[in-house]
Amino acid sequence: MPQIFKPAANHVARLSLVLGLASPLILGYAVAAISRSPVNTKVQVALNQPVPFSHQHHARELGIDCRYCHTSVEKSAEAGFPPTETCMSCHSQIWTNSPLLEPIRKSYETGTPIKWNKVNKVPEFVYFNHSIHIARGVNCNTCHGPVQHMQMTYKGNSFQMQWCLQCHRAPERFLYQDSKHPEMSPRNQVFNLYWKYQAGEQLSNFEQKLIDGEPMGSDDPEHLKTGRELLAKYGVKVQQLADCSVCHH
Ligand code: HEC
Ligand code: HEC
Ligand code: HEC
Ligand code: HEC
Ligand code: HEC
Structure with missing residues (x-):
């Protein structure tokens, strides 16, 4: 396995911890089925909050930038409250x-x-980092669903391993840029889409799907071509992106 992120010893120790979980029990069909039930993954179920905060009001109608409230999302692992x-x-x-x-x-x-009650969570043994995804232009809605349409915030996707992997195995299906503004940095592309939506500008099909939080990723040949160009431009090591050590250090 290529050691591209952290010293090897650390990797092996923590990875074996993770693999220790992969006992027949955990891998058993029954457990897998339970862990995928909506009760456990809570997809599309809004949580009660101490204050009924609405993204639809604040992000969509008032047009407040995500970064005004989630100040660390571009710079660190956590988006924060x-x-x-x-x-x-x-x-x-x-x-x-x-x-x-x-x-x-x-x-x-x-x-x-x-x-605030936390809506989205990955287990302790999974490494996740917001800033790298934003730096590659992965839109918030790709992972969080149609935030601009949410009265009470709910979880847009399961965040199970297979879900993360469908992008890590073929990121070209998901990456995109505004064809009218290819000069814009990937992180600005993320927020520019919300601005355009709020201003009522014409959106491409792909952009509209992002806003609607529909199951995304495109197999359109033009889209894939752009996606591959972006991966090359950003220097993403696609062959290694699905290695266990990327998410389990
Ligand atoms: C940039 C200004 C702005 C900021 C910052 C802001 N709000 Fe608001 N908020 C508004 C406005 C304007 C309304 C009225 C929206 C409407 O009803 O059209 C509102 C409405 C609300 C309401 C509904 C109140 C009611 O009685 O219907 C709640 C609850 C709320 N905000 C919570 C929050 C919380 C929690 C935060 C911080 C995380 C926050 N707001 C930050 C401007 C803001
Ligand atoms: C005015 C402040 C404000 C703005 C602007 C805002 N948010 Fe939030 N966001 C909050 C607050 C407060 C919470 C916690 C309550 C909740 O879950 O609704 C939250 C929660 C979230 C959560 C769920 C976090 C979790 O796992 O518990 C996501 C995802 C999120 N915001 C995404 C976004 C995105 C994407 C944007 C921009 C389109 C955005 N937010 C704009 C205040 C804001
Ligand atoms: C590649 C998928 C992905 C993207 C893109 C993404 N998030 Fe998240 N987000 C997650 C995951 C996974 C978690 C849970 C993290 C955890 O448990 O540590 C999360 C958690 C959050 C939280 C809860 C607080 C925290 O930091 O854990 C907020 C708020 C949030 N995201 C906002 C945003 C905003 C705003 C954007 C866009 C600027 C965004 N996210 C983009 C996957 C993503
Ligand atoms: C829509 C595509 C997409 C989704 C969904 C996605 N990722 Fe990523 N992820 C990427 C891309 C692109 C990179 C950047 C790789 C690079 O530039 O080297 C990345 C990088 C990472 C990295 C490496 C961070 C670093 O510091 O080097 C981790 C860890 C990661 N993702 C975890 C996750 C987890 C966990 C999930 C699911 C909760 C997830 N990702 C979902 C596209 C995605
Ligand atoms: C893109 C990120 C990512 C990569 C790459 C990845 N995993 Fe995971 N893995 C996750 C996430 C997220 C979870 C938590 C799933 C959940 O909460 O249901 C997880 C959970 C697990 C679990 C716990 C059991 C389970 O299925 O929930 C094991 C064991 C595991 N991973 C092993 C591996 C192995 C072995 C590899 C390499 C072949 C690997 N993972 C690659 C993200 C990743």
Whole structure:
């Protein structure tokens, strides 16, 4: 296995931990079936939150950039949740009497952060990093579904291993760029799509599918050609992207 990410010893130790899980029991059909049931993966089921925050209001209708609230998404592994101060930058002036915002005002007064329920999660033994995906132009909606349409946030995809692998094995099916703005950096492509959508500009079929959070990836020959060019341009080592060590260090 090519050792492209971390020193070998570390890899082997942690990977064997992971492989230790691959006992006949875990691999047994019954367990696999349970782990794939919607109850466990919670796809498309909105979680209760301390405040009924709506992405449709804030991202779609008001057009607030994702990065205003998820400030670390381009720079680090985690996207993170906004602190109460971010909400109060507006809600100290607008909707100041809304009973729905009472927990926010209280949190601001007491300095106790709001505890958002986490919708998306991968297990501890899986390594995930937001910034590398954004740097390659992978759109938030590819993984999170139609966030702009969500009143209450739900999980758009299962995040099971096979789901990650269908892209890691053939990323050219998923990568794209705005044909009118090929000069734009991949990370700007991600956010430009939302801006265009919000402004009511004409979207390509692929872009519209991203916004709608439909099962994505395209086998259109033109799309695949562009996808391969982008992979070459970004220097992605496609042959190694599905190696166990990429996600299990
Ligand atoms: C850029 C300004 C802005 C920021 C930042 C902002 N909001 Fe809002 N929010 C609004 C506006 C404007 C509305 C009214 C939207 C409407 O009803 O059309 C609103 C409405 C709401 C409502 C509905 C209130 C009601 O009574 O119907 C909730 C709940 C809410 N926001 C929560 C939050 C939370 C939580 C945060 C921080 C994570 C936040 N908002 C950050 C501008 C903002
Ligand atoms: C005004 C602030 C604000 C903006 C703008 C915003 N978000 Fe959020 N986001 C939140 C808050 C607050 C939560 C936690 C509550 C919830 O899950 O709805 C959240 C949760 C999420 C989650 C679920 C996190 C988890 O696993 O629990 C995703 C995914 C997400 N946002 C994506 C986006 C995307 C994509 C955009 C841009 C299109 C965006 N957000 C714009 C405030 C914001
Ligand atoms: C390649 C898939 C992928 C893309 C692209 C992606 N995310 Fe995520 N996101 C995930 C996964 C997986 C998790 C769960 C991570 C964990 O459990 O550590 C997550 C978690 C989150 C969370 C919860 C807090 C956190 O940091 O764990 C937020 C908020 C979020 N994503 C927002 C975004 C936004 C905004 C974008 C686009 C700018 C985005 N994501 C792009 C896969 C993705
Ligand atoms: C739509 C495509 C797509 C999806 C879905 C996707 N990835 Fe990736 N992933 C990529 C691309 C492209 C890269 C960048 C490879 C490079 O530039 O070397 C990458 C890189 C990574 C890396 C390497 C990060 C680093 O620091 O080197 C990890 C780890 C990773 N992905 C984990 C995941 C996990 C876990 C999931 C599922 C929850 C996932 N990915 C889903 C496309 C995807
Ligand atoms: C692109 C990222 C990625 C790659 C590459 C990857 N995995 Fe995984 N793996 C995951 C994710 C995500 C999960 C968690 C699945 C879940 O929560 O259901 C997982 C879970 C597992 C599990 C736990 C049992 C299970 O099925 O949930 C084992 C064992 C495992 N992986 C082994 C491997 C082996 C062996 C390889 C190499 C052939 C590999 N993985 C490659 C992302 C990856």
